[in-house]
Amino acid sequence: MNFVSNPIYVLSILCLLVVLAVYAGKSRWGKKFGAALLVILFTAVLANLKLVPSASNSISL
Numbered sequence: 789m790n791f792v793s794n795p796i797y798v799l800s801i802l803c804l805l806v807v808l809a810v811y812a813g814k815s816r817w818g819k820k821f822g823a824a825l826l827v828i829l830f831t832a833v834l835a836n837l838k839l840v841p842s843a844s845n846s847i848s849l
Contacts, residue, residue, distance in 0.1 A: 793841055801840055805830045 791797060809827035812818040818826060835842040 792839065798840060801834065802831070805834070 805827050806823075809823045809830060812826050813821070813823035821829075831840060834840045
């Protein structure tokens with residue numbers, strides 16, 4: 789199994805992104821967007837960098 793497609797890795801990255809988005813949502817520019825939108829944007833950036841699997845290369849069970 790590829791390291792990036794490990795479910796524990798994906799879960800930990802997503803949890804880390806939620807914490808980061810909540811923290812960033814408390815800043816002056818983050819209040820304009822909100823934590824929900826920020827976590828979507830952060831995850832999209834990591835998916836484009838191939839650090840998190842996207843729907844086209846999802847995890848096989």
